[in-house]
Amino acid sequence: MNGRRIVFVGAGGAGLTAAFTLARRAPDAQITVFSKDPVVAYSQCGMPFVLDRKILDFNKLVIYQPPVFKDLGLDVRTSTAIEEIDLDGRAVTTEKGERVEYDRLVIATGSRPFVPPVPGVHLPGVHTLLTLEDGKALYERLKDALNVVIIGGGPIGLETAPAFLDAGAKLTIIERVPQLMPSALDPEMAAIVQAHLEQKGARVITGRGVDSINGTARVESVTCAGEVIPADLVLLSAGIRPNTDLAKQASIDLGVTGGIVVDEYFRVRRNGKVLDDVLAAGDCAEVTGLITGKPVIYAVGSVANRQAKYVADNLLGKKTPYPPVLCPAVCVIGDLHVGNVGLTTHACEQAGITPLTFSARGATRARYYPGGKTVDIKLLSDGDRLVGGQIIGEEGVGGRINVLSLAIGKGMSPADLAGAETCYAPPVSPLIDPLTYAAEMLALKVARAKKSQ
Amino acid sequence: MNGRRIVFVGAGGAGLTAAFTLARRAPDAQITVFSKDPVVAYSQCGMPFVLDRKILDFNKLVIYQPPVFKDLGLDVRTSTAIEEIDLDGRAVTTEKGERVEYDRLVIATGSRPFVPPVPGVHLPGVHTLLTLEDGKALYERLKDALNVVIIGGGPIGLETAPAFLDAGAKLTIIERVPQLMPSALDPEMAAIVQAHLEQKGARVITGRGVDSINGTARVESVTCAGEVIPADLVLLSAGIRPNTDLAKQASIDLGVTGGIVVDEYFRVRRNGKVLDDVLAAGDCAEVTGLITGKPVIYAVGSVANRQAKYVADNLLGKKTPYPPVLCPAVCVIGDLHVGNVGLTTHACEQAGITPLTFSARGATRARYYPGGKTVDIKLLSDGDRLVGGQIIGEEGVGGRINVLSLAIGKGMSPADLAGAETCYAPPVSPLIDPLTYAAEMLALKVARAKKSQ
Numbered sequence: 069m070n071g072r073r074i075v076f077v078g079a080g081g082a083g084l085t086a087a088f089t090l091a092r093r094a095p096d097a098q099i100t101v102f103s104k105d106p107v108v109a110y111s112q113c114g115m116p117f118v119l120d121r122k123i124l125d126f127n128k129l130v131i132y133q134p135p136v137f138k139d140l141g142l143d144v145r146t147s148t149a150i151e152e153i154d155l156d157g158r159a160v161t162t163e164k165g166e167r168v169e170y171d172r173l174v175i176a177t178g179s180r181p182f183v184p185p186v187p188g189v190h191l192p193g194v195h196t197l198l199t200l201e202d203g204k205a206l207y208e209r210l211k212d213a214l215n216v217v218i219i220g221g222g223p224i225g226l227e228t229a230p231a232f233l234d235a236g237a238k239l240t241i242i243e244r245v246p247q248l249m250p251s252a253l254d255p256e257m258a259a260i261v262q263a264h265l266e267q268k269g270a271r272v273i274t275g276r277g278v279d280s281i282n283g284t285a286r287v288e289s290v291t292c293a294g295e296v297i298p299a300d301l302v303l304l305s306a307g308i309r310p311n312t313d314l315a316k317q318a319s320i321d322l323g324v325t326g327g328i329v330v331d332e333y334f335r336v337r338r339n340g341k342v343l344d345d346v347l348a349a350g351d352c353a354e355v356t357g358l359i360t361g362k363p364v365i366y367a368v369g370s371v372a373n374r375q376a377k378y379v380a381d382n383l384l385g386k387k388t389p390y391p392p393v394l395c396p397a398v399c400v401i402g403d404l405h406v407g408n409v410g411l412t413t414h415a416c417e418q419a420g421i422t423p424l425t426f427s428a429r430g431a432t433r434a435r436y437y438p439g440g441k442t443v444d445i446k447l448l449s450d451g452d453r454l455v456g457g458q459i460i461g462e463e464g465v466g467g468r469i470n471v472l473s474l475a476i477g478k479g480m481s482p483a484d485l486a487g488a489e490t491c492y493a494p495p496v497s498p499l500i501d502p503l504t505y506a507a508e509m510l511a512l513k514v515a516r517a518k519k520s521q
Numbered sequence: 522m523n524g525r526r527i528v529f530v531g532a533g534g535a536g537l538t539a540a541f542t543l544a545r546r547a548p549d550a551q552i553t554v555f556s557k558d559p560v561v562a563y564s565q566c567g568m569p570f571v572l573d574r575k576i577l578d579f580n581k582l583v584i585y586q587p588p589v590f591k592d593l594g595l596d597v598r599t600s601t602a603i604e605e606i607d608l609d610g611r612a613v614t615t616e617k618g619e620r621v622e623y624d625r626l627v628i629a630t631g632s633r634p635f636v637p638p639v640p641g642v643h644l645p646g647v648h649t650l651l652t653l654e655d656g657k658a659l660y661e662r663l664k665d666a667l668n669v670v671i672i673g674g675g676p677i678g679l680e681t682a683p684a685f686l687d688a689g690a691k692l693t694i695i696e697r698v699p700q701l702m703p704s705a706l707d708p709e710m711a712a713i714v715q716a717h718l719e720q721k722g723a724r725v726i727t728g729r730g731v732d733s734i735n736g737t738a739r740v741e742s743v744t745c746a747g748e749v750i751p752a753d754l755v756l757l758s759a760g761i762r763p764n765t766d767l768a769k770q771a772s773i774d775l776g777v778t779g780g781i782v783v784d785e786y787f788r789v790r791r792n793g794k795v796l797d798d799v800l801a802a803g804d805c806a807e808v809t810g811l812i813t814g815k816p817v818i819y820a821v822g823s824v825a826n827r828q829a830k831y832v833a834d835n836l837l838g839k840k841t842p843y844p845p846v847l848c849p850a851v852c853v854i855g856d857l858h859v860g861n862v863g864l865t866t867h868a869c870e871q872a873g874i875t876p877l878t879f880s881a882r883g884a885t886r887a888r889y890y891p892g893g894k895t896v897d898i899k900l901l902s903d904g905d906r907l908v909g910g911q912i913i914g915e916e917g918v919g920g921r922i923n924v925l926s927l928a929i930g931k932g933m934s935p936a937d938l939a940g941a942e943t944c945y946a947p948p949v950s951p952l953i954d955p956l957t958y959a960a961e962m963l964a965l966k967v968a969r970a971k972k973s974q
Contacts, residue, residue, distance in 0.1 A: 114889060114947045122948070128889040370945035373952050396944040405949055436567060436581040466949040467920010470956075474927050474941045488927045491849040492823035494567045495575070496858055496919040499826050503923075 072098050074383060075160055075170035077150045077314065079103035080112075081372030082350025082379065083176030084144075089380035091140040099142050100168060102160070104149035107200050109133075113369050115203040116224065117400075119210060119231035126204055153318040155338065155346065172345050172383055175320075175328065175336065177311040179351035179367045184219065184306055188281030194302040197224055206303070213237045213301040217290045219278050221248035223399040223406070225305025226261065229270055230402045237301070239270045242292050244306075246275035251307075251415075252397065252408040256427070257446055257458045264404050308367045310352040320346070327354040327365045332389040333382045334375070347382065349375045358392040358477065359411050359455050360419045366395040396473035398466050405465035409473045410456030416448060423448040423455060424517055426482075426510035430502020432464035434494035443468070445506045449482050449514055459503075468503045482511040525551050527836060528613055528623035530603045530767065532556035533565075534825030535803025535832065536629030537597075542833035544593040552595050553621060555613070557602035560653050562586075566822050568656040569677065570853075572663060572684035579657055606771040608791065608799065625798050625836055628773075628781065628789065630764040632804035632820045637672065637759055641734030647755040650677055659756070666690045666754040670743045672731050674701035676852040676859075678758025679714065682723055683855045690754070692723045695745050697759075699728035704760075704868075705850065705861040709880070710899055710911045717857050761820045763805040773799070780807040780818045785842040786835045787828070800835065802828045811845040811930065812864050812908050813872045819848040849926035851919050858918035862926045863909030869901060876901040876908060877970055879935075879963035883955020885917040887947035896921070898959045902935050902967055912956075921956045936964040 074090065076083045079101050087101045101108075109132040117123045137144040145162075152161040159169045181196035183189055195206050206228075216232040218225040221243030232239045241248070247258040248265075262272045276293040281302060283289065290299045310327040321337040323329040329337055334347040350372040354363040371393060381388035396409035416423040425448050433440030443461030445468070447454060457472040459465045475485045485507035492499050527543060529536045532554050540554045554561075562585040570576045590597040598615075605614040612622045634649035636642055648659050659681075669685040671678040674696030685692045694701070700711040701718075715725045729746040734755060736742070743752045763780040774790040776782040782790055787800040804820040808828075824846060834841035849862035869876040878901050886893030896914030898921070900907060910925040912918045928938045938960035945952050 111887060111889065111947065111952075113945070114887060117890065117947060122891060123889055368945075370943065370952060374942065391940070394942050396942050398944040398946045398949050400946050400948045405946070407944055409944070434564060434567060436564065436576055437570065438575065464920065466944055466946070467917065467923065469944045470920065470941070470954065471923050471927055473943060474924055474938075477941050478931065478933070478937070480931070484931070485927075487844070488923070488930050489827065489847050489849050490823065490926060491851040491860055491862070491919055491922045492566070492821075493851045493853050493858070493919070494564065494570060495853045496851050499564075499823060501923065 072096060073169060073171045074099045074174070075168060075172070076101040076174045076176055077153070077160060078176035078178055078350065078352070079105070079108035079144060079146075080176060080178045080350055081369045082375050083174060084109055085373050085376035086174060086176070086349065086379040086383070087142055088140065089376055090383055091142050093380060094384060095141065101142060101144045102148050102150050102162065103144070103146050105199055105201075106147045108144060108146055110200050111369075112198065115197060115200075116227035116231065118203060119207055119228055120234060121231075126200055126207070129200070150314060153314055155318050155343065158345065172347070174379060174383070175315055175346065175348040175352060176350040177314060177352045179308040179310050179365070181304055182307045182309050183304060184278070186278050186281055188283060188287070189304070191281055191283045191287045192285070193283065193287035193300060194281060194304065196304050197228060209301050210235050215298040216240070216301045216303070217242060217297055217299040218303045218305055219290070220304060220306030221245070221250070221274065222305045222307055223249060223252065225303055226265065226401045227399050228303060228305070229265055230268060233269050240297050241265065241270055241272045242276065242278055242290070243274045244277040248272065248274065249406070252412065253406070253458050254413045254446060257444065257460060260444055260460050261401055261404060261406055264402055268402050308351065310365055312352055315348065315352070320348070323354045323363050325354050325363050325365045327363070328352055329354055329363070333387060334379055334390065347379055349379045355390070356392040358394040361392065362419070364393070366393060368395060368397055370397075371395055394473055394477050396469050398469055403462050404460055405462065407459040407465040407469035408457065409469055410454070410476050411448060412456060412458070413448065416450070416455060421450045421455065423450060424510065424513050425449075426506050426513055428502055428506040428509065430505060431498050432461060433496065434498055437494040443502055445502055447482065447506050447510045449510055451514055451517065452481055453479055454482055454485060471503060482507045482514055486511050525549060526622060526624045527552045527627070528621060528625075529554040529627045529629055530606070530613060531629035531631055531803065531805070532558070532561035532597065532599075533629060533631045533803055534822045535828050536627060537562055538826050538829035539627060539629070539802065539832040539836070540595055541593065542829055543836055544595050546833060547837060548594065554595060554597045555601050555603050555615065556597070556599050558652055558654075559600045561597060561599055563653050565651065568650060568653075569680035569684065571656060572660055572681055573687060574684075579653060579660070582653070603767060606767055608771050608796065611798065625800070627832060627836070628768055628799065628801040628805060629803040630767060630805045632761040632763050632818070634757055635760045635762050636757060637731070639731050639734055641736060641740070642757070644734055644736045644740045645738070646736065646740035646753060647734060647757065649757050650681060662754050663688050668751040669693070669754045669756065670695060670750055670752040671756045671758055672743070673757060673759030674698070674703070674727065675758045675760055676702060676705065678756055679718065679854045680852050681756060681758070682718055683721060686722050693750050694718065694723055694725045695729065695731055695743070696727045697730040701725065701727065702859070705865065706859070706911050707866045707899060710897065710913060713897055713913050714854055714857060714859055717855055721855050761804065763818055765805055768801065768805070773801070776807045776816050778807050778816050778818045780816070781805055782807055782816070786840060787832055787843065800832055802832045808843070809845040811847040814845065815872070817846070819846060821848060821850055823850070824848055847926055847930050849922045851922055856915050857913055858915065860912040860918040860922035861910065862922055863907070863929050864901060865909060865911070866901060869903070869908060874903045874908060876903060877963065877966050878902075879959050879966055881955055881959040881962065883958060884951050885914060886949065887951055890947040896955055898955055900935065900959050900963045902963055904967055904970065905934055906932050907935055907938060924956060934964070935960045935967055939964045
């Protein structure tokens with residue numbers, strides 16, 4: 069490999085995993101990982117389920133303890149923010165003033181929850197959920213909360229919603245757009261999620277923004293479209309923003325999404341010129357969307373983790389191009405598994421695609437076999453290819469999203485997916501899988517549309 | 522459509538489903554369906570779970586009642602065996618002597634359990650499990666059975682095994698080959714199934730045949746490799762044979778598998794000459810294996826059901842070629858879901874393929890999330906393509922088999938599968954899906970093997 073000194077700024081899913089992979093494959097590398105956080109190597113995605121007491125302790129989310137880093141020869145510096153990157157001098161400077169030189173630098177500074185510019189948003193009692201500290205702080209407050217407001221209908225807030233309800237709080241969820249999870253779901257699929265949350269006791273307000281968060285010493289209420297909603301705890305879940313301050317300050321190019329522009333080898337640019345010795349990956353960097361070919365930011369653990377392997381390859385001089393990203397995802401909201409992959413109808417329209425769609429409701433087991441669940445499926449096609457899918461149910465969602473991800477990723481048509489054989493046993497699936505049925509119906513619709521053209 | 526009078530012989534998954542599809546799409550067709558069985562339109566695959574009392578009543582397995590047939594204009598003649606097919610006269614004759622003419626004939630006579638040529642095999646108390654009557658008879662006997670022997674390690678017998686154990690019987694399973702489920706699993710994967718059954722209390726004997734079934738008025742014991750094993754109930758589960766007597770008698774060509782030879786439009790042949798007006802489908806007919814290109818019989822409900830659509834298309838004059846078959850399958854044996862698709866190592870060797878394989882044990886959820894299960898995965902490749910896979914676990918098997926089925930069906934390599942993005946949420950999956958991991962490792966093995974050539 070070119071140069072032995074590798075510095076990572078950030079120890080999340082992209083940075084730390086890449087550092088681990090590199091350490092295993094290049095034992096002679098001198099790897100330093102800086103994180104502003106006191107604890108690293110934990111699962112952020114698990115936090116809603118600790119809050120909901122499915123998982124008994126935040127410490128269970130910590131995947132590697134510091135001795136593992138030492139064993140691997142990794143120098144992981146926690147609670148150490150980087151203040152400056154000196155691209156010309158090939159060095160970073162810590163907040164403590166230490167200057168550390170590198171041969172290769174990886175910027176993996178991640179993302180942060182978006183804090184909407186609303187009066188009162190910085191009052192005590194207004195939380196975000198990103199770091200383990202955030203999780204622990206929320207857990208402490210959760211016990212005493214009587215009135216909770218979640219601002220934003222994104223997946224992290226909705227995954228956390230049952231924790232508030234189970235703790236006995238009165239919960240209001242406010243989403244500015246007229247539906248929950250607008251970046252993942254079409255409106256009628258989001259309505260299934262909304263109905264589930266309402267059935268569990270939440271009040272859901274969509275299509276109205278928050279005017280202000282109110283209180284003196286701490287939060288007391290939220291004003292939404294003129295209505296004052298009591299709140300002793302507020303959780304912001306209104307999307308994320310990439311952490312790019314450090315990159316921006318070093319004059320590294322940012323893209324239209326606000327994220328760091330990288331090429332397929334994760335190399336950053338300065339004034340349009342590719343820098344061979346500086347990579348960026350994870351939530352802070354743009355990726356290319358598979359269907360649209362356009363830059364996008366997917367702040368999802370599985371994407372970051374997947375990138376880490378490519379980053380390590382490229383640090384080792386093995387030029388492995390990172391392909392465009394589809395980002396299949398699933399989240400668990402109460403009893404519902406909510407999955408999506410590719411484009412929603414809205415995202416299609418933004419990309420100039422008028423999608424043909426088919427929606428089906430099926431079952432996860434033979435109808436005479438007890439315990440089966442309903443599964444709702446919506447598929448989208450641009451006519452030739454499948455371009456997106458959404459699946460919601462109490463079981464059998466993840467596997468079907470992965471089937472769809474493979475099909476969309478390989479450019480298959482609805483007919484291709486309909487033609488794929490599926491397995492059958494009464495306790496495991498219906499004779500005809502609902503995904504197969506939906507694909508068949510969409511294929512017919514596509515064929516009819518082509519005929520009528 | 523050519524000719525309005527369509528006769529189906531057999532009302533199982535292929536015949537009745539094709540008749541239903543045809544009736545819906547061609548309301549003017551005059552469709553007659555003959556079945557030797559008194560009840561049709563039920564789920565054979567559900568019977569093990571009625572025996573095990575997961576499903577409370579055999580009647581729940583009946584999917585359509587006779588009034589539905591009438592509503593659709595289908596003339597379904599139950600308890601009416603066909604004695605003869607007159608190909609030249611275009612007619613069938615029932616056992617009651619009625620002659621019914623056809624314009625198009627569909628032979629869907631299904632399969633029957635193989636009855637091994639063992640002394641005593643016809644004694645009362647020796648059962649097979651194919652029809653609803655078989656199921657009910659077994660259910661009645663099950664209550665009083667103290668000592669049960671299952672002859673054959675096929676999936677139907679193994680799915681039924683827990684019913685005997687739960688009823689308190691002492692159970693012995695005898696398989697002549699040195700492993701259970703030899704046509705679906707590699708030996709070490711079958712060992713997982715065997716250990717599960719043993720842990721539930723079954724005795725499993727492999728690699729030894731049955732010498733005789735003994736008794737006077739009814740079965741009393743089974744002799745296996747010289748050992749006399751007490752038995753008041755015996756279940757034969759030693760594979761199936763296609764029902765071809767009627768076809769054979771009409772001089773319709775049979776193939777190397779013993780099944781009826783059909784072309785891609787399900788048309789049979791007489792003395793090598795294709796007959797345009799006679800189709801055969803379901804367990805009685807050969808299909809072409811996707812990987813080997815060779816004829817094979819898959820007596821599986823999902824395959825028969827899938828064929829029905831193509832049969833209906835072809836009866837309607839819409840020539841839709843039926844593609845080669847991969848036959849993904851899953852069965853449920855106690856707590857285990859046991860899935861397979863494509864070729865086993867043994868089947869590879871028979872086809873002249875020396876497979877590269879990788880076996881992985883993974884988890885179905887994030888390791889810190891409660892309730893996750895172990896999943897065992899084995900993948901096989903011929904170097905370029907994935908050619909088979911086996912997955913065993915208490916959950917998450919069916920979805921992954923379907924991913925594999927899509928990948929193998931589309932001729933993907935292990936690297937293609939490893940490159941597919943998968944969704945992630947701690948309660949639904951690990952960060953890296955075990956199937957992705959297995960595919961990655963197999964891709965590495967394939968790359969190394971190519972390099973060393």
